[in-house]
Every structure is written in structure tokens, then in C-alpha cells.
Amino acid sequence: MEIICRRRGIDYSNQSLKSGLADSPRPLWGWSDEDTEIESPLFSFFKALAMMKMPLIIPRQLTILIVEKKQWSKGYVVASAFFAPILLVFLWSTRGNVSSQIGTAVYVIGVLFGAGLSILEFIFLRSDQPPCKFLFPWVFEGFMMSIVWFYIIANELVALLVALGVILGINPSILGLTVLACGNSMVDLMSNIALAMNGGDGVQIALSGCYAGPMFNTPFGLGISMLLGAWSKRPASYMVP
Incomplete structure (x- = not known):
């Protein structure tokens, strides 16, 4: 009997909560459909920016x-x-x-x-x-x-x-060591931080990725590009600009 009363009490409280939300003028999630129809200046800016990217997206x-x-x-x-x-x-x-x-x-x-x-x-x-x-x-x-x-x-x-x-x-070398290096490594930074924050084996994977990424880019990224450059200039010597 006590369990039934408790269940009925929970049902009554849920019904009162729903009725209170229905009578309240404030929307449940903090906004209504009418609010989303009004475009803010920031939304209009991003919409115009998306239109500018269409020549590349299409x-x-x-x-x-x-x-x-x-x-x-x-x-x-x-x-x-x-x-x-x-x-x-x-x-x-x-x-x-x-x-x-x-x-x-x-x-x-x-x-x-x-x-x-x-x-x-x-x-x-x-x-x-x-x-x-x-x-x-x-x-x-x-x-x-x-x-x-x-x-x-x-x-x-x-x-x-x-x-x-x-x-x-x-100097282009300085730009490569700063701007290009930061942009190229930003994705690795985010993924390594996410792995390290999870703990466990993720820390070892993130630490290994910090060394494995540059080690892979050096022989394959630089090596293949230098090989193709030297192959295109054969039999003459390939001069690095």
C-alpha cells in the first residue's frame, strides 16, 4: 500500500511539473521557434561566409x-x-x-x-x-x-x-618553422590532448604519436617529394631552391 501511494505521489508530482511548465511563459529549452526565426548579425555574417565558400565547395x-x-x-x-x-x-x-x-x-x-x-x-x-x-x-x-x-x-x-x-x-624558413609548423601540427595536438586526458593506454599512444608523426613525415613526406624532384631532373643534379 505504501509503495502504491509513493508511485501515485510521483505521478502527481510529474503531472504538476508538466502543467507548471505548460502554464509558464518561459520556454522549456530557453528559446522558442519564434526566436530562432530572427537572424542575428553574426548568423548573417556566417551565412554570407558560407556563400563565399560555394565556389570551392561545389x-x-x-x-x-x-x-x-x-x-x-x-x-x-x-x-x-x-x-x-x-x-x-x-x-x-x-x-x-x-x-x-x-x-x-x-x-x-x-x-x-x-x-x-x-x-x-x-x-x-x-x-x-x-x-x-x-x-x-x-x-x-x-x-x-x-x-x-x-x-x-x-x-x-x-x-x-x-x-x-x-x-x-x-624569411620563408622562419615562416615554415612557425606558422606552417603550428598549422600542420594543430590536429596532432588536439588528438594527443584528447588521448592523454582519457588516461590509461591513451597516454602512451599520445606520447608515441608525438614522436611517430615527425618520424613518419621526415622519411616519407620529405623523402618521397625529394625523390620525385630528383627523378624529374634526371640525369642532372637536383638543386634545392
Whole structure:
């Protein structure tokens, strides 16, 4: 009997709490739908900033293939199959060591290759769901194009850093040791802090990552780039600028 009374008391208290919240003029979460309709100046600024990023976001979406079910779009996939080879040809032709005839032929090959892929995907893919079999080519294409966009953004950031060094009269080596090093290591800093705060094995993983990251970047990042630079200048010597 006592348990039943207690349960009834809890039910009565819940009902009174709900009725009190319903009669209260203050919303439950501190805001209402009417408040969210009013755009603040800060929200308008970020909205305008997002519109300014559209010239970079749209080409990226039209060249990186996504086969995830929640983000599946047959139109984007067909467009990425057409524009991805053209982007690769454009990056290859802008290196400066390509003649006009070879560049035109490569552009034609890229357009024909992209058109063929897009036609095949338009015929065989479904609009309501992504492909369920043989996903490796799709994932590999998205992975490779993501690396290509990393390459583009990295080149632009380095060019911007060099331009700032020329304008401000700062040695590029100093900018590399300060600004570029901080920007490159910020992601590792956040991940290592998150791992170290969890304790346990996370501390050892974070401490190992502090040394393993630079050790990996030195032989692979610097080594592969120097190897490609020396290979492009063979049989002459490769002079570091």
C-alpha cells in the first residue's frame, strides 16, 4: 500500500511539473521557434561566409565520389565521374613542362574518359540506392580525389605563405618553422590532448604519436617529394631552391 501511494505521489508530482511548465511563459529549452526565426548579425555574417565558400565547395562535391547511403545522389556520382579526370588533367597540365599539342591531346583523352565513365554510371546505377557490390573502385576513387584536393589546398596554402613572406619581408624558413609548423601540427595536438586526458593506454599512444608523426613525415613526406624532384631532373643534379 505504501509503495502504491509513493508511485501515485510521483505521478502527481510529474503531472504538476508538466502543467507548471505548460502554464509558464518561459520556454522549456530557453528559446522558442519564434526566436530562432530572427537572424542575428553574426548568423548573417556566417551565412554570407558560407556563400563565399560555394565556389570551392561545389567543385569539390562534383569531383569526389560518395557512395554513402545517407548522402547518395546519382547526379553527383555521374558528375564526379565526368569532372574528376578533367581535374587531374588540368593539374597535370599546369606544371609548365607540357607542350601545347600534348596538353590538348591529354585534355581530349580526359574528357572522353570522363564522358565514358559518366555514361556507364548513368545507365547502370540506380537513383534510390548506392551500389552494394564491388565497392572498392568507388571508395578508391573518392580516396584518391580527396588526396588530390589535399594537394591543391596544400599548394595554395604554401603559395599564400610565400606571398606573405615576400610582402612582409620575412624569411620563408622562419615562416615554415612557425606558422606552417603550428598549422600542420594543430590536429596532432588536439588528438594527443584528447588521448592523454582519457588516461590509461591513451597516454602512451599520445606520447608515441608525438614522436611517430615527425618520424613518419621526415622519411616519407620529405623523402618521397625529394625523390620525385630528383627523378624529374634526371640525369642532372637536383638543386634545392
